[in-house]
Amino acid sequence: MAKAHVMLLFLSAFTIGCLVVGSMAHKDHIVGGSKGWRLPPNQTFYQEWAQTRNFSLGDKLLFPFRSSVYNIMEVSKEDFDACTQKNVTQRFHAGPAIVELTEPGPHYYYCGIGLHCEAGQKLSIDVAATPAVDDASSSATMTGPTTAAPVAGFLAYLLFSLFM
Numbered sequence: 001m002a003k004a005h006v007m008l009l010f011l012s013a014f015t016i017g018c019l020v021v022g023s024m025a026h027k028d029h030i031v032g033g034s035k036g037w038r039l040p041p042n043q044t045f046y047q048e049w050a051q052t053r054n055f056s057l058g059d060k061l062l063f064p065f066r067s068s069v070y071n072i073m074e075v076s077k078e079d080f081d082a083c084t085q086k087n088v089t090q091r092f093h094a095g096p097a098i099v100e101l102t103e104p105g106p107h108y109y110y111c112g113i114g115l116h117c118e119a120g121q122k123l124s125i126d127v128a129a130t131p132a133v134d135d136a137s138s139s140a141t142m143t144g145p146t147t148a149a150p151v152a153g154f155l156a157y158l159l160f161s162l163f164m
């Protein structure tokens, strides 16, 4: 077996490894961008912010805010819509707060202080079970971790058999 072939295999395995890691990398989302978590300029501000992003399992929400001025409550959809606190599942009082997304599906957050929820300091997101593949890192043959993993495994097997 020529050295060049071995080198080529190494390179392919490395490239695929990078693609797998890259496409599965967890993202950090700074809620509200440069504005952070505060009374928004309008009622749809946080919804507009969320619409430009994809949220996946393992991602983190970074809420920049000042303790005692703002807080975060994770609530049910009913509470979210009505700004009530009948079913609060999580509370974060110390800012800035980092909230890891450990459950797929919809999540609802608002600030439980004063009438901040009514003023639009509320955020609903839908967490995908698998990371979305960004257009830039995907190619015709690599569509995500589900296809890349078996290919990487196969290449590892090939490499292994070469040296035996």
Ligand SMILES: *[C@@H]1O[C@H](CO)[C@@H](O)[C@H](O)[C@H]1NC(C)=O
Residues within 6 Å of the ligand: 041, 042, 044, 045, 048
């Ligand atoms: C809400 O405020 C943001 C930031 O100022 C702005 O970009 C957005 O267009 C506003 N949305 C509406 C519906 O006014």
Ligand SMILES: *[C@@H]1O[C@H](CO)[C@@H](O)[C@H](O)[C@H]1NC(C)=O
Residues within 6 Å of the ligand: 052, 053, 054, 132, 133, 134, 135
């Ligand atoms: C969100 O995911 C979709 C579908 O995978 C993709 O087309 C889009 O570019 C993603 N948006 C961002 C901001 O990553």
Ligand SMILES: *[C@@H]1O[C@H](CO)[C@@H](O)[C@H](O)[C@H]1NC(C)=O
Residues within 6 Å of the ligand: 075, 076, 077, 087, 089
């Ligand atoms: C409270 O909310 C959680 C999450 O939204 C939901 O799974 C649960 O069933 C709710 N509990 C009650 C008593 O409504």
